[in-house]
Amino acid sequence: MNARTLLLNAYVYAVLAFILVPILIILPMAFSETQYLTFPPQGFTLRWFEEFFNNRRWMDATWFSLRIAALTAVSTAIIGTMATYALVRGAGSLGTIFQALLIGPIVVPHIALAVALYLFFQQSGLSGTTIGYVLAHTIIALPFTVFTVSAALSSVDPALEDAAMSCGATRFTAFRLITLPIILPNVISGALFAFIISFDEPVIAFFLAGIRDKTLPRMMFDDIEQNLTPVIPAIAVLLTVLSISVLLGAAILRRIAARNAVTVDT
Amino acid sequence: MSAAGFFEADGRRLSRGGIMLLMAPFFALILFAFLYPLLSLISISFLEPAPTLDNYQRVFENPVYARVLMRTLRIAVLVTLLSLALSFPVALAMAHARGPKAVFLAACVLLPFWSSVLVRTAAWAVLLQRNGLINQGLQAIGLTSEPLRLLYTQGAVVIAMTHVLMPFMVLPIYGALRNIPPDYGRAAAICGAGPLRAFWEVTLPIAMPGVIGGSILVFLTALGFFITPALLGSPQEMMIATLISQQMREILDWPFAAALVGVLTLFVTAVTLAFSRVFRFDRMMGGHT
Numbered sequence: 193m194n195a196r197t198l199l200l201n202a203y204v205y206a207v208l209a210f211i212l213v214p215i216l217i218i219l220p221m222a223f224s225e226t227q228y229l230t231f232p233p234q235g236f237t238l239r240w241f242e243e244f245f246n247n248r249r250w251m252d253a254t255w256f257s258l259r260i261a262a263l264t265a266v267s268t269a270i271i272g273t274m275a276t277y278a279l280v281r282g283a284g285s286l287g288t289i290f291q292a293l294l295i296g297p298i299v300v301p302h303i304a305l306a307v308a309l310y311l312f313f314q315q316s317g318l319s320g321t322t323i324g325y326v327l328a329h330t331i332i333a334l335p336f337t338v339f340t341v342s343a344a345l346s347s348v349d350p351a352l353e354d355a356a357m358s359c360g361a362t363r364f365t366a367f368r369l370i371t372l373p374i375i376l377p378n379v380i381s382g383a384l385f386a387f388i389i390s391f392d393e394p395v396i397a398f399f400l401a402g403i404r405d406k407t408l409p410r411m412m413f414d415d416i417e418q419n420l421t422p423v424i425p426a427i428a429v430l431l432t433v434l435s436i437s438v439l440l441g442a443a444i445l446r447r448i449a450a451r452n453a454v455t456v457d458t
Numbered sequence: 459m460s461a462a463g464f465f466e467a468d469g470r471r472l473s474r475g476g477i478m479l480l481m482a483p484f485f486a487l488i489l490f491a492f493l494y495p496l497l498s499l500i501s502i503s504f505l506e507p508a509p510t511l512d513n514y515q516r517v518f519e520n521p522v523y524a525r526v527l528m529r530t531l532r533i534a535v536l537v538t539l540l541s542l543a544l545s546f547p548v549a550l551a552m553a554h555a556r557g558p559k560a561v562f563l564a565a566c567v568l569l570p571f572w573s574s575v576l577v578r579t580a581a582w583a584v585l586l587q588r589n590g591l592i593n594q595g596l597q598a599i600g601l602t603s604e605p606l607r608l609l610y611t612q613g614a615v616v617i618a619m620t621h622v623l624m625p626f627m628v629l630p631i632y633g634a635l636r637n638i639p640p641d642y643g644r645a646a647a648i649c650g651a652g653p654l655r656a657f658w659e660v661t662l663p664i665a666m667p668g669v670i671g672g673s674i675l676v677f678l679t680a681l682g683f684f685i686t687p688a689l690l691g692s693p694q695e696m697m698i699a700t701l702i703s704q705q706m707r708e709i710l711d712w713p714f715a716a717a718l719v720g721v722l723t724l725f726v727t728a729v730t731l732a733f734s735r736v737f738r739f740d741r742m743m744g745g746h747t
Contacts (some may be wrong), residue, residue: 215577363476394685
């Protein structure tokens with residue numbers, strides 16, 4: 193019995209090492225003085241961060257990606273919350289179609305969507321535009337946001353809105369003053385997921401990018417393919433810090449949401 | 459606010475008009491930027507140069523492309539099995555863990571989940587390169603006298619893809635397992651079941667929806683995976699996604715690329731429909747908080 197548990201634990205920690213080691217190895221390389229990526233890193237320098245922040249092309253790509261991600265977060269939160277609200281308030285057969293379509297962007301490979309949009313945007317004049325990227329990223333982020341929002345919405349007692357409406361509030365006012373404040377932490381955390389999904393998205397960006405309008409993941413792809421400079425670990429450090437802070441933010445928001453839910457129940 | 463009239467429904471349900479209005483942006487987006495572009499791309503594969511099935515005939519009959527399909531299928535199955543073997547014990551440990559250990563395990567699984575696919579692929583490129591850590595290690599323990607060619611091989615693609623896709627396997631299995639009350643194990647023991655039998659007859663059946671869901675998710679994602687094979691794979695051993703990219707961007711044979719997208723999309727849709735009763739994505743992802 194004990195030997196078995198020990199063996200299982202050893203296996204689990206070996207797998208965790210497999211998961212973590214590649215990430216833990218690339219991060220310190222950001223501070224290495226060598227031109228190429230090597231482990232262990234040699235010396236200590238912030239040169240590669242400077243290179244990233246002082247390079248016009250990296251900066252342009254980063255701002256472009258940040259803008260796309262911010263717009264994607266907002267559009268996903270609005271469209272997702274509207275549709276999810278309709279879903280939990282009795283959408284009937286339309287809801288069934290909605291759920292079936294929502295699985296689409298998860299199972300259809302991004303490469304298929306990327307090629308389809310590449311062609312479609314060329315015909316419709318959307319290629320290279322911010323709105324094109326935002327449309328594409330909203331599609332792939334929506335399922336995640338809908339799941340986050342629906343988790344909160346389905347726990348809101350509809351009687352609360354009924355009460356407000358029987359006091360003369362319109363449905364919209366009831367939603368705005370009663371339901372929205374309760375689900376807001378989940379809406380924001382869904383928007384944050386959408387932000388990260390968009391900011392990290394490499395495949396669609398690979399196909400949609402022209403020569404000038406490259407997103408950060410597209411620039412990273414080119415760098416990794418061509419020469420793999422220590423700028424990549426430097427960006428990895430920055431991305432990891434960003435991801436962790438956004439996820440912590442989302443977790444805190446969900447905790448607030450859980451507390452709200454308890455307050456409403458009692 | 460002018461739309462407020464639509465929201466005046468009787469009681470808890472929204473009126474039909476209200477539902478339609480609220481869902482309109484979603485359906486417009488899905489039609490405009492998902493269904494229409496995909497279907498019009500696939501229609502090209504049937505219509506150009508003339509109404510034809512030639513593009514599809516080429517996909518299946520040209521040995522070069524048939525091999526790409528078989529290789530893609532083989533790699534996707536291999537990645538799925540490898541992910542399952544690595545993920546199941548981790549999910550089990552997560553489901554049993556309490557307190558700080560549970561947080562630690564969840565963080566280990568989730569950190570890579572939310573770190574960039576490109577960063578993780580670059581990490582494997584560094585590890586597997588000629589003078590990388592793995593080659594250094596192999597030489598140090600005397601398994602090989604000179605560096606092996608590890609990068610740009612199928613092995614590199616399989617390992618890195620498993621690394622990237624593993625969280626999609628851990629989370630659904632964990633989601634299924636964490637609902638097992640600890641009493642079940644004790645009950646099985648009292649009834650005289652050994653640990654192996656308890657695992658086989660109690661744990662495994664409860665984990666099954668997560669195992670199936672996670673396997674389908676990893677398998678489907680692996681089938682169409684682009685970044686890792688493009689950066690770590692050999693150009694002589696393409697997968698379908700890298701082949702689509704090549705046809706699209708270098709050879710500019712759009713009808714043929716469209717046929718490849720058609721084959722991939724139809725296959726993925728068929729698998730999803732076949733497993734639609736067990737493949738409930740919303741439920742599967744409920745575990746990651």
